[in-house]
Amino acid sequence: MGRKTGDQSTANDELARIAKQKNIFLPMDLSDKKQKTMIDFAAKKSRDFEKAYASSVLLNWVAMVCWFEVG
CATH class of the missing domain: 1.20.5 (Single alpha-helices involved in coiled-coils or other helix-helix interfaces)
Incomplete structure (x- = not known):
């Protein structure tokens, strides 16, 4: 790492x-929404964190693909 x-x-x-x-x-700072996401991730342990993180990455990836296709 x-x-x-x-x-x-x-x-x-x-x-x-x-x-x-x-x-x-x-x-230089995170938006309130991003800050809340970081706090939520920090509160999770092990497998729950991994699931939440993977879901977040997937949702962001899908949003970016849609943005590029439409934009």
């Missing part, structure tokens, strides 16, 4: 640098 975290941090830094160059605002 350490390498993934490091890679993600590097990617985030690069994204922030590019956004700044292009005068694009990137939010």
Whole structure:
């Protein structure tokens, strides 16, 4: 997990640098809805967390596919 975290941090830094160059605002905080989701995930244990996380990933993936097909 350490390498993934490091890679993600590097990617985030690069994204922030590019956004700044292009005068694009990137939010620094989670929306209330996303914050609630994080709290809900943190309260779950083991298998319940895995189920909730997998469901969330699937729903987000479906939403993105629909967005690209319609958009």
